[in-house]
Amino acid sequence: MSTVSSTLWPWLALAGLGAFHGLNPAMGWLFAVALGLHRRSRGLVVLALAPIAFGHAVAVSAVLLVVIVFGTVVDATFLGRGAGILLIALAATHALSRHRIPHRIGMQTGLAGLAVWSFMMASAHGAGFMLIPALLSLCVSPGMGGELAASTSLPISFAALAVHTGAMLVMIGTVSLFVYDKGLAFLRRGWVNLDTLWSVALAGGGIVLLAG
Incomplete structure (x- = not known):
């Protein structure tokens, strides 16, 4: 892999995962549409x-922070292997449970409720863990001896979070307004269940880390 491509792919992965997360109705856009339709706004x-x-950003940043903290005291290779196993375990759990997660936040919740719901779903779905392969690729280089330095990793993590959240925001805004304009009836004939793809993405990230 060329130097340019090896530097670029993690950022593209972060943006792509942001778009993928934004596409998932469980991440909150369906609630935004329901709120808009209820208030007719x-x-x-x-x-x-x-x-x-x-x-979403708070949930993801918590995972990234934990990775950086552990990365400063644990060998990055060991950290990557452990994260890979965790990702595959999350994928299996997600697939087997079909993500039946109880919740007490209604579809007509307010803005504060949306933030809580978004945090809960991003945490429960393992959204932040999907970013670990890209983050480790950005923060660990062959010349660093397999360790993360907080002084360089923290700014990179903030940038990664910004790219990921920005892409998610664009996607979730596009989908929300499209569904709001077309009506919820569109979902019955024009939407697909993303649960399987989500499990595949989790497992794929785990495989990347274990194979790296």
Whole structure:
């Protein structure tokens, strides 16, 4: 792999995962649409994107922070292997449970409820863990002896979070407004279940880490 491609692919992966997360209705856009339809306000759909993105970003940043903290005291190869096993375990759990997660937040919740829901779903779905392969690729280079340095890894993590959240925000905004304009009836004939793809993405990230 060339130097340019090896540097570029993690950023593309972060953006691609952001778009993929934004496409998943469980990450919050369906709630934004429901809120907008209930209040009969297209502007409210747009406003709802902020708490959704915030809740998701908090959940993802918690995972990235843990990775950086452990990476400063544990060999990055060992960390990658452990994260790979965890990702595959999350994929199996997600696939077997079909993600039946109880919740107490209704479809007509307010903006604060949207932030809480977004955080809960991103955490429960293992959204932040999907970013670990790209993050480790950015933070660990062959000349670093397999270790992460907090001084360089933290800025990279913030940049990774910004790229990921930005891509998610664009996708979730596009989908929310499209569904709001077309009506929820569109979902019955024009949408697919993303649970299987989500499990595949988790497992794929785990395989990448174990094979690296």
